[in-house]
Amino acid sequence: MANTNNQTNNMAAGENPAHQFFNGNGGYPNMSMSGFFQQGTVLPSPSNSDTSSNGSSQDMNDDDMDIHMNTPNCGLSNFFHPGYMNSPLDSMCNGSEGDDDDRAYTRHQGTVHLWQFIRELLDQPKQYSNCVRWVDRDEGTFKIESSLLLARYWGQRKNRSQMNYDKLSRSLRQYYKKGIIQKPEKKQRLVYKFLPPYNM
DNA sequence: TAAAAGGAACCGC
DNA sequence: GCGGTTCCTTTTA
Numbered sequence: 234m235a236n237t238n239n240q241t242n243n244m245a246a247g248e249n250p251a252h253q254f255f256n257g258n259g260g261y262p263n264m265s266m267s268g269f270f271q272q273g274t275v276l277p278s279p280s281n282s283d284t285s286s287n288g289s290s291q292d293m294n295d296d297d298m299d300i301h302m303n304t305p306n307c308g309l310s311n312f313f314h315p316g317y318m319n320s321p322l323d324s325m326c327n328g329s330e331g332d333d334d335d336r337a338y339t340r341h342q343g344t345v346h347l348w349q350f351i352r353e354l355l356d357q358p359k360q361y362s363n364c365v366r367w368v369d370r371d372e373g374t375f376k377i378e379s380s381l382l383l384a385r386y387w388g389q390r391k392n393r394s395q396m397n398y399d400k401l402s403r404s405l406r407q408y409y410k411k412g413i414i415q416k417p418e419k420k421q422r423l424v425y426k427f428l429p430p431y432n433m
Numbered sequence: 434t435a436a437a438a439g440g441a442a443c444c445g446c
Numbered sequence: 447g448c449g450g451t452t453c454c455t456t457t458t459a
Contacts, residue, residue, distance in 0.1 A: 344446075346449070380436085393451075398436080404450055406438065422436055422459075437458075444451075 347404050348413050348431060350390060351375070354383070361386075368424060373432025377423040 354361040355375055364382040368374040377383050380398035388396025405425060408414035417426045426432070 344449080391450080395452085400451060400453090402437070403439085403452080407450075409438090416437085420437085420459095435459090438456085440454085442452085442454105444449105446448090446450105 345390065347387065347401070348408055348427070350387060351383075352427070352431070354386070370432075372417075373427035373429070374417050374424060375427070376421075377425070380423060 351365060354365050355367055358366055362378065364379050364386065365375055365377050368376045377398075380401075384396050384398045384401045387401050388394060405414060409416075412428050413431050414425050414427055417424055
């Protein structure tokens with residue numbers, strides 16, 4: 234039978250948590266996701282080990298903290314500030330000029346959700362394609378190229394040195410029931426899919 | 434063996 | 447209470 238593909242119908246008709254998330258007092262009014270993501274950058278820097286896109290996560294072992302140590306532009310320290318959203322780094326990292334209005338919708342004062350974080354990485358393929366990248370942007374499917382790297386970035390972002398992919402993926406799975414992320418119909422390792430409107 | 438899945442307890446905001 | 451973390455067990459590729 235197969236889950237007659239797609240999003241939407243995995244949601245019980247009527248209740249899409251996503252909607253209340255965006256429309257309700259979740260603090261995220263309707264708006265384009267791109268805009269949404271642009272003004273609050275939550276990324277750690279790929280650091281200098283950004284390297285040759287793909288298989289180069291090899292030097293990930295000892296440079297642990299390294300990643301946030303050498304982060305001149307998107308220094309993680311910034312991210313830890315509740316007010317990081319207004320810090321200059323959002324423009325540094327994204328090159329977006331801040332729409333002051335958009336700041337209003339805020340993402341819970343300094344709280345960045347994992348899915349937002351991943352979206353931001355995805356939106357910067359130049360820096361993060363060795364970590365995570367779109368498989369099919371329209372569809373919302375993305376692949377984690379380096380579970381290690383992604384977990385590390387996330388751990389740094391949240392200041393959790395013990396973060397690993399096992400834990401990160403557990404958080405990712407929590408999104409299944411919230412209708413934010415799901416595994417694509419055709420299951421592939423390390424491939425997930427943003428459900429609308431999160432894939433926009 | 435790594436990834437996936439999900440239960441459960443816990444924590445910080 | 448929510449979102450995320452941590453730990454755990456079981457299953458799957």
